[in-house]
Amino acid sequence: MKILDPRVNLWPKGIVMRGLERDFGAAAPDAYMAWWSLAGVDGAVAEAPVNWLRPQPTRAQLAEQSAKAFAPPPPEKPKTLDAYLEWLASDSAQPERKWPGAPILPTGPTEASLMVITDMPDMADAGAGHLFADRAGALFDAMMRSIGLRRDDICLASLFTVRPAGGMVEASDLAHVADRIRLHVHLAAPRRLLLLGDRTARALLPTDGADRPAGLRPFNHDGGTVPAIATFHPRLLLSQPAAKAECWRVLQSLIEEDRP
Numbered sequence: 496m497k498i499l500d501p502r503v504n505l506w507p508k509g510i511v512m513r514g515l516e517r518d519f520g521a522a523a524p525d526a527y528m529a530w531w532s533l534a535g536v537d538g539a540v541a542e543a544p545v546n547w548l549r550p551q552p553t554r555a556q557l558a559e560q561s562a563k564a565f566a567p568p569p570p571e572k573p574k575t576l577d578a579y580l581e582w583l584a585s586d587s588a589q590p591e592r593k594w595p596g597a598p599i600l601p602t603g604p605t606e607a608s609l610m611v612i613t614d615m616p617d618m619a620d621a622g623a624g625h626l627f628a629d630r631a632g633a634l635f636d637a638m639m640r641s642i643g644l645r646r647d648d649i650c651l652a653s654l655f656t657v658r659p660a661g662g663m664v665e666a667s668d669l670a671h672v673a674d675r676i677r678l679h680v681h682l683a684a685p686r687r688l689l690l691l692g693d694r695t696a697r698a699l700l701p702t703d704g705a706d707r708p709a710g711l712r713p714f715n716h717d718g719g720t721v722p723a724i725a726t727f728h729p730r731l732l733l734s735q736p737a738a739k740a741e742c743w744r745v746l747q748s749l750i751e752e753d754r755p
Contacts, residue, residue, distance in 0.1 A: 572717075576605055576682040583656065583675075590668040591657040596621055598657050601679065603650030609642075609749065610650040610685035612676060614694045616658045617730060626651055631729040638729070642746050650683050652676070654695060673698045681717035687749060688714055688723035696725035710748055724748060 552560070573579040580600055583589065591598055599616050602625070619629035627635040639645060654672045655664065676699065680688065690696050700712060700723060714723035726745040727738050 572678060573682065576679075579679060579682050589656075590664075590671055591655060594657045594659045596657045597624075599624065599626055599653065600656060601650065601652035601683075602626075602646075603648075603652075603683070605650075605683050607648065607650040607683070607685045609644060609648070609687050609689055610652065610680065610683060611689045611691060612695055612699070613653045613691040613728065614698075615653050615655040615662065615664075618658065621658060626653060627729065630733055634729040634732060638742070638746060641743070642750050650685050652679060654698060669694075669698050677716040680714070680721060681719075684718075685721060687711070688721055689745075689749065690723060690725040692728035692731070693725075695728075699723070700725060 573582045584598060584600055599620060603610070613626060616626055617628070617631055619631070620626050622628070623632075626632075636646065639649065654669070654676060688699075690699055699714060711722040711724050713720040724745055726742045727735075732739055732742060
């Protein structure tokens with residue numbers, strides 16, 4: 496801040512200062528502005544407070560702010576199941592586009608009595624072009640028959656439509672497909688969900704480290720909730736037959752849900 500020189504008279508003409516008379520003229524506004532400038536006021540008064548001690552943004556921060564300001568709006572979500580399937584097959588932003596292989600899309604009607612969700616296609620599924628091929632598929636069909644259903648009766652989907660090398664996925668991709676499945680469940684509107692495999696259960700029914708409660712649990716999707724339950728994947732049952740008893744108890748809970 497500059498110190499005002501007492502020899503400089505910045506008072507408008509027409510104002511008496513220390514007994515001196517000055518003529519008021521057109522220079523008065525300039526004199527007022529000069530006085531406030533020397534007093535250190537170099538900006539207009541605003542309604543919102545300003546942190547004048549805040550560091551100036553870097554070039555990288557300015558570039559990021561500019562990119563956000565001019566970024567296109569996010570694409571609108573599909574409104575129907577057919578639009579969802581088309582989006583799933585053609586959208587270049589889906590994580591499966593990083594991996595080779597044709598996607599295996601969900602199948603089944605809307606408002607099915609049961610929607611089954613697995614983690615990803617098995618190696619045999621890619622060659623067959625559908626989920627649950629080979630021995631795992633035969634066991635899966637037997638599981639459905641035990642509760643009075645066929646493949647054509649259910650909605651069948653997987654978190655990932657393509658199997659990556661080694662079956663390994665990143666946490667960010669898993670979060671992305673979990674959000675995608677919530678939209679799918681909303682559009683398909685099944686009565687219940689059956690989640691196959693530990694990875695599927697952890698992605699869609701998180702427990703924050705606590706033990707997973709037995710029985711049906713509410714699954715939150717984009718349009719509300721639906722009862723859901725998790726059990727072992729058929730591929731694990733093939734290698735650990737002792738787990739079939741627990742799997743049967745889970746399937747029984749689905750049957751009991753239909754009883755009056």
